[in-house]
Amino acid sequence: ASPLAAKDWRGWNIHPPTYPNGIALDAFAEKVAEATDGRVTPTVYHNAVLGDQPDAIEQTRNGALDFGNFNMGPMGPIVPATNILSLPFIFSSVDQMHKVMDGEIGQRFSDALAEQGLVALSWFDSGARSLYNTKKPVKTPADVQGMKVRVMNNQLYVDMIGALGGNATPMAFGEVYQSLKTGVIDGAENNYPSYESTNHYEVAGYYSITEHLIIPECLCVSTASWEALSDEDKAAVKQAAVEAAAMQRELWAEREKTSLEKVKGAGAQINEVEDKAAFQSAMDPVYAGFIEKNPELKSWIDDIKAVK
Amino acid sequence: MSAGPSVPGPEEPRAGRAPGEGVFGEIPELAEPKPDVIAPPFPALDRAMGALARVCMAVAGVQIVALVLLMGWLVFGRYVLNDTPTWIEQLAILLIAWITFLGAAVGVRDESHLSIDFIRESLPPVPRAALRVLADVMVAVFCGLMTWQGWKLVGTNLAREIPMLGLPEAWRYAALVAFGALGLLFVALRLAQRAVAPTRSLPWD
Amino acid sequence: MGLTLLFGVFALGLIAGAPVAFALGLAAVACFAYEGLPLFVAFQRMMSGVSTFSLLAIPFFIFSGELMLHGGIARRLVTLAAAAVGSVRGGLGTVNVASSMLFGGISGSAVADTSALGSILMPVMKEKGYDADYAVNVTVTSSIAGIVIPPSHNMILFAVAAGGGISVSNLFLAGVMPGILMCLCLMAAAYWVAVRRGYPAETFPGWRALALSFADSLPGLMTAVIIVGGVLSGVLTVTESGAFGALYALVVTGVVYRELTWTAFRAAVVSAVRTTALVMVLVGCASAFAYMLALYRVPEQLTDLLMGISQNPIVILLMLNLILLALGMVMDMAALILICTPIFLPVATGIGMDSIQFGIMMMMNLGLGLCTPPVGACLFVGCVIGGIRIEQAVRTIFPFYVAVFAALMLVTYVPAISLGLPSLLLE
Ligand code: NA
Ligand code: NA
Numbered sequence: 001a002s003p004l005a006a007k008d009w010r011g012w013n014i015h016p017p018t019y020p021n022g023i024a025l026d027a028f029a030e031k032v033a034e035a036t037d038g039r040v041t042p043t044v045y046h047n048a049v050l051g052d053q054p055d056a057i058e059q060t061r062n063g064a065l066d067f068g069n070f071n072m073g074p075m076g077p078i079v080p081a082t083n084i085l086s087l088p089f090i091f092s093s094v095d096q097m098h099k100v101m102d103g104e105i106g107q108r109f110s111d112a113l114a115e116q117g118l119v120a121l122s123w124f125d126s127g128a129r130s131l132y133n134t135k136k137p138v139k140t141p142a143d144v145q146g147m148k149v150r151v152m153n154n155q156l157y158v159d160m161i162g163a164l165g166g167n168a169t170p171m172a173f174g175e176v177y178q179s180l181k182t183g184v185i186d187g188a189e190n191n192y193p194s195y196e197s198t199n200h201y202e203v204a205g206y207y208s209i210t211e212h213l214i215i216p217e218c219l220c221v222s223t224a225s226w227e228a229l230s231d232e233d234k235a236a237v238k239q240a241a242v243e244a245a246a247m248q249r250e251l252w253a254e255r256e257k258t259s260l261e262k263v264k265g266a267g268a269q270i271n272e273v274e275d276k277a278a279f280q281s282a283m284d285p286v287y288a289g290f291i292e293k294n295p296e297l298k299s300w301i302d303d304i305k306a307v308k
Numbered sequence: 309m310s311a312g313p314s315v316p317g318p319e320e321p322r323a324g325r326a327p328g329e330g331v332f333g334e335i336p337e338l339a340e341p342k343p344d345v346i347a348p349p350f351p352a353l354d355r356a357m358g359a360l361a362r363v364c365m366a367v368a369g370v371q372i373v374a375l376v377l378l379m380g381w382l383v384f385g386r387y388v389l390n391d392t393p394t395w396i397e398q399l400a401i402l403l404i405a406w407i408t409f410l411g412a413a414v415g416v417r418d419e420s421h422l423s424i425d426f427i428r429e430s431l432p433p434v435p436r437a438a439l440r441v442l443a444d445v446m447v448a449v450f451c452g453l454m455t456w457q458g459w460k461l462v463g464t465n466l467a468r469e470i471p472m473l474g475l476p477e478a479w480r481y482a483a484l485v486a487f488g489a490l491g492l493l494f495v496a497l498r499l500a501q502r503a504v505a506p507t508r509s510l511p512w513d
Numbered sequence: 514m515g516l517t518l519l520f521g522v523f524a525l526g527l528i529a530g531a532p533v534a535f536a537l538g539l540a541a542v543a544c545f546a547y548e549g550l551p552l553f554v555a556f557q558r559m560m561s562g563v564s565t566f567s568l569l570a571i572p573f574f575i576f577s578g579e580l581m582l583h584g585g586i587a588r589r590l591v592t593l594a595a596a597a598v599g600s601v602r603g604g605l606g607t608v609n610v611a612s613s614m615l616f617g618g619i620s621g622s623a624v625a626d627t628s629a630l631g632s633i634l635m636p637v638m639k640e641k642g643y644d645a646d647y648a649v650n651v652t653v654t655s656s657i658a659g660i661v662i663p664p665s666h667n668m669i670l671f672a673v674a675a676g677g678g679i680s681v682s683n684l685f686l687a688g689v690m691p692g693i694l695m696c697l698c699l700m701a702a703a704y705w706v707a708v709r710r711g712y713p714a715e716t717f718p719g720w721r722a723l724a725l726s727f728a729d730s731l732p733g734l735m736t737a738v739i740i741v742g743g744v745l746s747g748v749l750t751v752t753e754s755g756a757f758g759a760l761y762a763l764v765v766t767g768v769v770y771r772e773l774t775w776t777a778f779r780a781a782v783v784s785a786v787r788t789t790a791l792v793m794v795l796v797g798c799a800s801a802f803a804y805m806l807a808l809y810r811v812p813e814q815l816t817d818l819l820m821g822i823s824q825n826p827i828v829i830l831l832m833l834n835l836i837l838l839a840l841g842m843v844m845d846m847a848a849l850i851l852i853c854t855p856i857f858l859p860v861a862t863g864i865g866m867d868s869i870q871f872g873i874m875m876m877m878n879l880g881l882g883l884c885t886p887p888v889g890a891c892l893f894v895g896c897v898i899g900g901i902r903i904e905q906a907v908r909t910i911f912p913f914y915v916a917v918f919a920a921l922m923l924v925t926y927v928p929a930i931s932l933g934l935p936s937l938l939l940e
Pocket of ligand 2 (some may be wrong): 609610612613630653
């Protein structure tokens, strides 16, 4: 007799409870409890108190956690197909990403996740990541030449900066602010809300809208917890997840706006990138290398590009 | 007495002074902390375990020096070559796991882990002996669980790569198995040594 | 029930004298089993706890400290301090504190400070007619400077335990003024006791001798400049500056001072591995323990409990200090940082305290715990080197406790002491 009964779902969230994802996840938890008449009562553990994302994914796959909001970036080592979502410029816009993920191709990703013990119920937004730096507005790939840019730990991101002629520097997230400030690195890349909430805009004032990475996030339930549900409860949970995603996307869009206003107000210079095609074509070797390693995924890439 | 960080271990007494001999004169209870100390039973096995612990320490020592040199290379690459060696960060984190768990295994052998033993050591011989056995059994159980679960983690992480490094994550978890197995060996010998003369003290108690 | 099991197994391990790290780990594993959670998660947390980039700086600081200890830097710093402040009444007491400010500002470890400076200074103090208890008292209490004055690996532990959102460089800067303040309080206490006991003053060796000993210790002092300056100038990250500090200390002790023999180098490596392993394995096991604390919502419950007693920030901060002091008396520092930070930090920030100020307060508070019986690593090491019983040392240590406690209260209630320097230098 465990005090944590099976119906008490535990959920993982890396963000604070006040972030769009945290609010949507809490709403999801409340909705599920209500729609299942208390047969399932989820609790969200915010701020990654139950571990970092790779660990939380493992825990969810093995039933230590019941659900979580996972970014597809760190999913690659576990579900190789999701590496596609880490390819630079794979989506032309956030709207196109929504179209792809809510449709047939999204289902393919869900199936790939399901093979690894994760049931993807809906897709959250994490916006588009763009380059920002301490030196100058980036308008062409040549502007990135020689720049030390912090990227997340993934060979694709390193290759991306390398293809632009920059010096990719993987670095712990917590060290980035100080490193930008003191000049250990020249730049980093992220979405507006992170750029703002980490205060990186204070020290790296040039934000160039490259939108090179648009990485969706899933609301995933552990297969074990999912299979334990009745069909009726499955439908209720799925419905709550879809509603949570809609809510998250809306809150995210609002948050992007307020973040943008805040960083602009603080004097950050935001610039459009006119010639995005130059950046995209610079990525050819990255794509070629990826397809060489994963020939079976070439059709996925083509199908994604075909969605308008 | 609980050994704090940086206290010299058994094999490196601080510059020419015997343990317990202070600069203000010798104090009996520090010079000979336990009157009931026996020579460690099973001397051949004991020497073998001592040698094994020294091997672990040597490997970890080489790793910590390598760690310093790697960070130097990282900075050289970033500034002089303007091409950051992106594999170093992850390799450094892998090395630190091995240094930690090899060093922790040596700590089981030396009994140098932080502990609170003033309560136990102030008890009469019989309850004191019982608590010493209990502490050793807890260490043994922990090491056993570590070996078992670490082995499971090695198995499930054979295919998962450490980003930027191309090595399987299993290499990381192998450090848990190494620690668990070595610690189990060290503490098993100690339990056997305790069984020979249950209420007496071993030199490192 | 789960919570009882968690703390029950932990307490059983502590009473039996099992390693604190394994008692934490075993308590967590017991709860994983009890809750029907997969056991591997506990061990995965242990590994993740260790595999944190920010912690990489720890072995570097420890290694630098050990190299300086075995390679002659510490001895030169003592000579410098003696030349500078030795002419005060009871001068060697003041020298002792000043040495800790200099050396502690490099080594980052209180115990290294006690053993290094104690081994050098206590024989000198004995020769000049100082009492053993006085020598031990000054040595151990001033070694807290090693934790408060940057760099300090315990501050890195705190930053990690706080969830990674705290800048280590800011923490380092924030420690400077409180460290100096505490040392001034200790110098006052050392002077007061020295006058009452009628200890002599050293003769001032003259400006030339002072300049010479400064020049002699300058290469060693540069280690601190490299470590702290590397970060502030923006050439290096905290981790890299730690590594460069170790590389530089290697060069200074091996090539400039030529005191680092192969044996001494090996001893430094072995000590660095041992200390790193002991601290890091605690970090790992504490993360498994913290998983259960989070799952059982202990921080939230404790916050409610404390807020229920009083809403007054002054009272809550005093309570936090007293709880930490009590815990610090019976447990060692690293374990307490890792266990208490996630529980107490939300309480402190909840009443408007800055996390960095809380961190400095915690460092000083737990540092005091290292100097108190029944469990205090610095006190133990100091007594062993000084050759006196712990009771002897404790009988006369009270004025020094008062000095540290006074500094602690100032740091607790005057934010500017800790936060002034970082905001001045970083804005
Ligand atoms: Na320090
Ligand atoms: Na001192």
